[in-house]
Amino acid sequence: MDSRTEIATGAGTVIGVFDSGFGGLTVLKALLRRMPGARYVFLGDTARLPYGSKSQRTIARYAAESAQFLVNQQGAEFLVIACNTASALALDAIKEAVTVPVLGVIEPGAAAAAQNSKTKDVLVIATEATVASHAYAAACRAQGLRGVEKACPLLVPLVEEGWTQHPVTAEVVRIYLSELLAEAAAARQNPDTLVLGCTHYPLLRAIMEHEILDLAGPNVVRIIDSAEATAEEASQLVQSLEPNGVRETIKTPDLPQIRCFATDSVEKFARLGSRFLGLPVGKVQLVDLGG
Amino acid sequence: MDSRTEIATGAGTVIGVFDSGFGGLTVLKALLRRMPGARYVFLGDTARLPYGSKSQRTIARYAAESAQFLVNQQGAEFLVIACNTASALALDAIKEAVTVPVLGVIEPGAAAAAQNSKTKDVLVIATEATVASHAYAAACRAQGLRGVEKACPLLVPLVEEGWTQHPVTAEVVRIYLSELLAEAAAARQNPDTLVLGCTHYPLLRAIMEHEILDLAGPNVVRIIDSAEATAEEASQLVQSLEPNGVRETIKTPDLPQIRCFATDSVEKFARLGSRFLGLPVGKVQLVDLGG
Numbered sequence: 001m002d003s004r005t006e007i008a009t010g011a012g013t014v015i016g017v018f019d020s021g022f023g024g025l026t027v028l029k030a031l032l033r034r035m036p037g038a039r040y041v042f043l044g045d046t047a048r049l050p051y052g053s054k055s056q057r058t059i060a061r062y063a064a065e066s067a068q069f070l071v072n073q074q075g076a077e078f079l080v081i082a083c084n085t086a087s088a089l090a091l092d093a094i095k096e097a098v099t100v101p102v103l104g105v106i107e108p109g110a111a112a113a114a115q116n117s118k119t120k121d122v123l124v125i126a127t128e129a130t131v132a133s134h135a136y137a138a139a140c141r142a143q144g145l146r147g148v149e150k151a152c153p154l155l156v157p158l159v160e161e162g163w164t165q166h167p168v169t170a171e172v173v174r175i176y177l178s179e180l181l182a183e184a185a186a187a188r189q190n191p192d193t194l195v196l197g198c199t200h201y202p203l204l205r206a207i208m209e210h211e212i213l214d215l216a217g218p219n220v221v222r223i224i225d226s227a228e229a230t231a232e233e234a235s236q237l238v239q240s241l242e243p244n245g246v247r248e249t250i251k252t253p254d255l256p257q258i259r260c261f262a263t264d265s266v267e268k269f270a271r272l273g274s275r276f277l278g279l280p281v282g283k284v285q286l287v288d289l290g291g
Numbered sequence: 292m293d294s295r296t297e298i299a300t301g302a303g304t305v306i307g308v309f310d311s312g313f314g315g316l317t318v319l320k321a322l323l324r325r326m327p328g329a330r331y332v333f334l335g336d337t338a339r340l341p342y343g344s345k346s347q348r349t350i351a352r353y354a355a356e357s358a359q360f361l362v363n364q365q366g367a368e369f370l371v372i373a374c375n376t377a378s379a380l381a382l383d384a385i386k387e388a389v390t391v392p393v394l395g396v397i398e399p400g401a402a403a404a405a406q407n408s409k410t411k412d413v414l415v416i417a418t419e420a421t422v423a424s425h426a427y428a429a430a431c432r433a434q435g436l437r438g439v440e441k442a443c444p445l446l447v448p449l450v451e452e453g454w455t456q457h458p459v460t461a462e463v464v465r466i467y468l469s470e471l472l473a474e475a476a477a478a479r480q481n482p483d484t485l486v487l488g489c490t491h492y493p494l495l496r497a498i499m500e501h502e503i504l505d506l507a508g509p510n511v512v513r514i515i516d517s518a519e520a521t522a523e524e525a526s527q528l529v530q531s532l533e534p535n536g537v538r539e540t541i542k543t544p545d546l547p548q549i550r551c552f553a554t555d556s557v558e559k560f561a562r563l564g565s566r567f568l569g570l571p572v573g574k575v576q577l578v579d580l581g582g
Contacts, residue, residue: 046345047339047345047346047349048339050341054337054338054555054556055338055555055556058338058555153448153451153452154445154448154449154452156448157444157445157447157448158445160444161444161445168459168462168463168466171459171462172459175459264345264346264349265345265346
């Protein structure tokens with residue numbers, strides 16, 4: 001067997017990945033590691049971001065339109081909603097809008113937390129809209145966990161400013177995590193797991209690990225990245241969709257097969273996106289979804 | 292003459308005030324002080340904010356639609372674009388879209404800087420899109436000033452988090468202002484004026500004054516609030532529009548006459564808006580502009 005030929009999960013499958021911005025590229029990065037032979041179409045609805053501060057009605061409409069673009073116009077056979085806010089508030093609307101399987105980031109994040117947690121008490125940090133929806137709390141309950149959630153609206157702008165190693169960011173993370181730990185303590189909980197419920201947060205993982213180690217004292221709090229958990233579940237789902245366990249034999253391409261679309265600011269997408277993907281995102285195509 | 296009866300500029304005039312969010316309420320606050328008898332209709336295009344990170348094409352379309360709503364549906368006789376980004380990128384598009392006089396915030400801010408500055412070197416802080424447009428630099432040049440601009444993308448989220456007195460905000464302001472002063476020094480400029488080129492920034496005025504005093508050393512740098520400068524010019528313009536210098540005699544209402552509209556998140560608007568207006572904003576009506 002040629003070294004470039006392999007039997008790979010998802011090889012040739014068109015996987016649509018959707019986010020309100022480019023944070024979802026952290027999910028695409030995790031998908032690429034598991035399914036390097038798949039073909040990816042990524043849409044960032046940058047003209048209408050951030051979803052995190054908008055209402056459920058508006059988010060559902062935007063997300064459904066975006067999903068239809070990926071499926072109907074770009075041929076996606078499987079959709080990953082790489083946006084916590086859209087997963088929290090619009091997963092049902094998206095599933096109604098398209099005919100292919102759809103996976104959000106909330107349930108995989110909660111499932112991974114359940115696998116990790118011994119105390120069954122978990123902490124969740126996310127955007128305002130995700131927290132207001134209490135989607136993580138519900139997903140945690142479904143897994144037999146108790147979850148305390150906190151909105152951290154400054155973290156996305158800090159990541160986008162490029163301050164991922166900055167002392168100001170460490171201080172902000174410290175403030176948010178202290179408040180969250182105090183809330184958990186007040187609820188007599190003993191958390192051992194922290195779920196990163198926003199696709200921007202993996203870029204702050206080093207700071208998070210340092211601060212939580214410092215704050216949680218003798219407790220060991222492990223960090224769960226919803227992006228990784230989602231990619232793992234996506235890979236299993238795509239495998240199960242392949243006919244009768246017979247997988248395609250296909251040459252893994254030399255370069256990842258990624259086409260990126262954005263509804264606005266393609267330059268900003270290209271500039272910041274590479275930081276999230278860990279690879280150049282290539283040419284970003286502008287698409288008009290109306291609105 | 293009854294104490295409640297007065298000859299007031301703008302009394303009875305319907306003044307439309309537009310912003311992408313609710314930051315423009317700082318402009319409305321300044322307008323109210325000068326024209327308490329006018330009737331105000333305020334529109335915050337909250338479904339599509341922030342404009343600050345979007346492209347010129349998109350911003351122009353959003354702003355023109357919003358201006359048409361205020362004029363055609365709410366009867367505004369005069370429009371104040373209380374959004375630096377829309378003023379920088381969409382003023383011409385708005386003037387083409389409506390038939391009433393339109394005033395943005397950039398020119399009044401630059402004119403007030405020119406009145407204040409002795410060295411003719413000024414500093415401007417604003418959002419990414421406002422700075423990328425170089426609208427302030429151009430307006431400064433037209434006033435015989437040299438302007439150095441800096442985008443400060445973390446300040447809006449810090450204000451919206453309510454951290455207007457917070458040490459983290461002071462540190463962020465200090466970092467931005469130091470970098471800006473270093474740039475001005477590198478360009479051999481000697482600035483004595485700082486223009487707040489975003490409607491959120493007046494809420495950070497106390498921190499700005501403290502930090503600039505500390506950083507600028509022997510130089511006295513005075514802070515110009517574009518909101519105040521714009522309200523002053525609006526008041527003069529409205530006066531000049533009144534027929535033949537004969538002003539209406541009208542009872543100043545006991546309460547300010549303000550109707551607020553938002554395209555999304557009316558609860559968030561009502562909650563945060565009062566902080567910017569310095570008054571309760573009352574009931575906020577939801578309006579759908581499409582998109």
